[in-house]
Amino acid sequence: MTQALSLRGLFSYASNLLSQIPAALVDSTSAPLPPSDVQPYYPLSGAPSCPLDGPMSCHNSTPIADDSCCFVYPGGRMLLTQFWDQKTHAGGAETDWTLHGLWPDLCDGTYDQFCHMTPQFNNITAVLEHYGQDDLIEFMNRFWLAASGSNSRLWQHEFNKHATCINTLAPACYGELHTPGMEVVDYFTRASALFRMLDTYSALERAGIVPHSRRHYPLVDIQTALEKFSGGRVVLRCTGRRDVLHEAWYVYFVKGSLQSGEFVPAQDLGREGNAGNCAPWVKYLPKIPREDEL
Structure with missing residues (x-):
């Protein structure tokens, strides 16, 4: 089973970095562009060309000078964060x-x-x-959901709070071919591609851990299953009395730019990186059907 899961992950990685280039991209600052004004952009194609043997984020022994567009700094510890929410899911x-x-x-x-x-x-x-990313929007409306308010508002918050701190997404890293919004397409394309590799539900299911309304699971079993699956450290967070599983954060370093670099599973959580707050035994509750499914 582990081998099958790994093959699935490899397939997802390949198809998402090269082929998970859904249609094209789009621009927008404050005023939205006319829907008919589609400007095709091949996701990640405008990113800087980086050497294969470059340093990994947070692992350089000397400052990076000339290759700042090929080295994620200072925020080089990347967290792909997922939610298990009883009410927030597509029908x-x-x-x-x-x-x-x-x-x-x-x-x-x-x-x-x-x-x-x-x-x-x-x-x-x-x-x-604007950049023609209909497939990406469809994917995000299925898997990148807001607990309250619109999905688009959540995406706006995530980009403006987090993506603006990723140096390789700077317009200067795209050179003369840059048009506003390319960095938006690349950020959401890369985040979605990484998410596709991390099927948390299947990883837990294969360890015998499935949603149940009354059963409690040892936190260490959940942690072990997800870290074995991903190859790196995972932070778990809970709600309720810290006994209801709610979040999984997969921790990575990046070798190269965010757009085209290799995500390397982190083997440590950093001095202050362990934000886990769960009790030793936790519940993993089933989803609650939406009203339109009843």
Whole structure:
């Protein structure tokens, strides 16, 4: 079973970095562009060309000078964060964990937010539509869901709070071919591709851990299953009395740029990186059917 899961992950990785280039991209700052104004962009194609043997984020022994577009800094500890929310899911998707964000923590586990390395955008959906990313929008509306308010507002928050702190998304890293919004397409394309590799539900199911209304599971069993599956450290967070499983954060370093670099599973959580708050035994509750499914 482990081998099958690994093959699935490899297939997802390949298809998402090269082929998970859904249609094209889109621009948007404050005023949304006309829906008919579609400007095709091949996701990740405008990213800088980086050497294969470059340093890994948070592992350089000397400062990076000339290759700043090929080295994620200072937020080089990347967290792919997922939610298991009883009420937040697409209709019929009782086995879906949902994507919360891709966060660039600092190397010690602390973090910056709302930075100025890349511009902020006020209408993510309009940007993606402008660049023709209909497939990506469809995927995000299934798996990148807001617990309250619109999905687009959540995407706006995630980009402006976190993606603006990722230096390789800076317009200067795209050179003369840059048009506003390319960085938006690349951020959401890469986050979605990484999420596709991390099927949390299946990883837990294969360890005999499935949603149940009354059963409690040892936290160490959940942690072990997910870390064996991903190959790196995972932070778990809970709600209720810290006994209801709610979040899984997969921790990575990046070798190269965010757009085209290799995500390497982290083997440590950093000085302040362990934000886990769960009790030793936790519940993993089933999804609650939406009203339109009853």
